[in-house]
Amino acid sequence: MDIHHEAMDASTAEKRAAEILFGLGFDKQMQAKPTRDFSGGWRMRIALARALFMNPTILLLDEPTNHLDLEACVWLEEKLKNFERILVVISHSQDFLNGVCTNIIHMQNKTLKLYTGNYDQYVQTRSELEENQMKQYKWEQEQIANMKEYIARFGHGSAKLARQAQSKEKTLAKMERGGLAEKVVNDRILVFRFTDVGKLPPPVLQFADVTFGYSPDNLIYKNLDFGVDLDSRVALVGPNGAGKSTLLKLMTGDLSPLDGMVRRHNHLRIAQFHQHLTEKLDLDMPALQYMMREYPGNEEEKMRAAIGKFGLSGKAQVMPMKNLSDGQKARVIFAWLAFRQPQMLLLDEPTNHLDIETIDSLAEALKEWDGGLVLVSHDFRLINQVAQEIWVCENQAVTRWEGDIMDFKQHLKKRAGL
Template sequence: MLQDALLELNCGRRYGLLGANGCGKSTLLAVLGNREVPIPDHIDIFHLTREMPASDKTALQCVMEVDEERIRLEKLAEELVSCNDDESQEQLMDVYERLDEISADTAEARAANILHGLGFTRQMQLQKTKDFSGGWRMRIALARALYVKPHLLLLDEPTNHLDLDACVWLEEELKHYKRILVIISHSQDFLNGICTNIIHVNKKRLKYYTGNYDAFVRTRLELLENQMKQYNWEQDQINHMKNYIARFGHGSAKLARQAQSKEKTLAKMVASGLTEKVSTDKIVNFYFPSCGKVPPPVIMVQNVSFRYHDKGPWIYKNLEFGIDLDTRIALVGPNGAGKSTLLKLLYGDLVPTEGMIRKNSHLRIARYHQHLHELLDLDISPLDYMMKCFPEVKEREEMRKIIGRYGLTGRQQVCPIRQLSDGQRCRVVFAWLAWQVPHLLLLDEPTNHLDMETIDALAQAINEFDGGMVLVSHDFRLISQVAEEIWICENGTVTKWEGNILKYKEHLKSKIFKENKENGAKRK
């Protein structure tokens, strides 16, 4: 995956690791996390790879127990208190001094503050981890990483399990990280807010850029333009010299000498290394086939209330709205407010407890959710999978063209799906969804595991799609590209936000700032 690559990480820098799906970004983090490259022993590493295992420990306990030094010192202090000799008492004073240095007395408050930022209420912090879903246990693991503040923090798509509120809080938290942070993220505004440097994985090399994501895009564009100019100039020189040598190499003695001189100059140019031709990034095009017209209203939500069981809390009360083929909505709001639940109600996976959802009898709906790629048959190829799902497409070559539209080409189409990266599997899912020719797209976190070029291709395809869309996403940039309305799901209601998604982000930032001020939160 990498050849002759130089890896250099400096203290105080926050690196965004970029590259196309399948280029080896996650593998590189795993190599660092496992110390498979030389890393000084004094540098402690925290690589966030999996959710917190289910157990009887509370979320708060799980975060606090990660601080091994504090636990060791507190245990030692307990033992020394019962010893009366001078040496033990002196050692006890040293232990207390060190506990002061690491702010042991505020440990619980710091852990609680981090969990609160990631969306845990006080009640949830005292809940057993076995009672949480995988996504919430992933947040506990992230809280542990932020609490311990390692010298080298490795985060792979940390926003995948977060809502917009928690994403904004995490961005504010990480942009003050004082040690070394290496982060993989598909969210451009998130990288812009955090990164001091970018590492680009390209052509099996690591290339370093100073600045955030926007600065990387500008610098890379300038470098590629200069490279193209240099390449064209060199090729002109080479062609000119070759023509001269061909024409005059066997002419008069004077011309032949000049031809020989040009031949030497040409050999020197080649020996010192010629500029490589600029190869443009492979462009990914997503495509949703034309779905035709369905007369409005396509979905009517009439006085709908919903809860998961008889005595459970109401998720929604008395919802009233309609959806047509020109609807372009983004649902926002904190985790647990019911955004995914609303998509399931619209799709028909859930039935309203009260009220009714009326749908046009000809309506075709495609719902994308995070667990769809788990339903793929991993032992067959994307090509065979699509041929099995859509037997009306008789020709394999025709199906290859269809899959190619979603950024899967060559070997990726015919190798077993289990050999594909998560991002490549998501593309198989999008091909499968699109080829059902839906009138309405219900998209629940569609950007997880996709690289930025693919997200932009998805945004363009949604904008060219002639049907409707309801989107749940933590990617501010995607929402800004495709959504015409922002609806806030909170406290059992759905209300329209008067303003765009960037105004909503500013609103969340000011809310976090106000909360931190009220809690007297101090950054460490």
């Protein structure tokens, strides 16, 4: 590179760095802070910013949206759409894959299959191909069965029939040499299930004029008034640091308001899922033992079934949990939460260690379940599947968004000038 180019690059470098950091949620003050002062989630963003800043020939991203909020996801999607070089991304966010990808590589049975198009197109093409493959497989198997039966019956009959049997044997051998259609192997679909809980008369959870801040001169919420009932399906959205997780803690009673009241129905069982729950697992202990310790007095079979409901079976139940993948640990947590039979679930970023199929089965389970749900997620598709209301946490308030999550996504794009 000649000196002239380098000088130009150096002059725009700081501007580019600032633009990338800002897109990922770092305001001016944050951009000036040392890296060591940031928590793990923000450090992940710094690593991502660094990778984007280098503008490499090949960019490899493994779950880049995991620690982002909706705003940053929208920004990143737009940024990567226009990435001029090679991008290889692993992600469980279907919405993100749809926005960014032009090809999908499907890994199954130790083989890679390339599809053109985004995620939705891949799903459609794959199901069409599998349907054709299934038809071909059935037809071939029927042919083979008929020929084999003929050979078995007439192979030792009169000369004419025996000759036909031999010709069928040749046809059969030729078919096998040419390669037969394989049976379609479906991805293992997990079915999650939450136990239905019946009804509690509203108001089940009520915020009356609630004000909260970690110190009185730094308020996060002011004068909140709203209720959540057992038929509520709410997604909380808003930038990182706006207090979505704080709001959930006020709901559970982990935090108390500085002013106002949070009233909970006295029979209400709330269960909350969040990232840090896996830290409270005793990793030297198998999942089965852990559940029996947490819920004493239940027989082993019942506990096996409870964990099995969330797709953890056989050996995985009895090996130390430190040998489980992050996704499997997340399933133990879901089993543990579901066993409490909560009437209200508060889910804070439940998808981070789950794969696409598992997220879809979680969505199905939530749709079929009859309890109340408050969800914090950066997965537009999950929100779209399960939420009936979108609440925006911003500027010390919680306001209801008129419209669905895809309208909200457009609004974020406009607001970011994308």
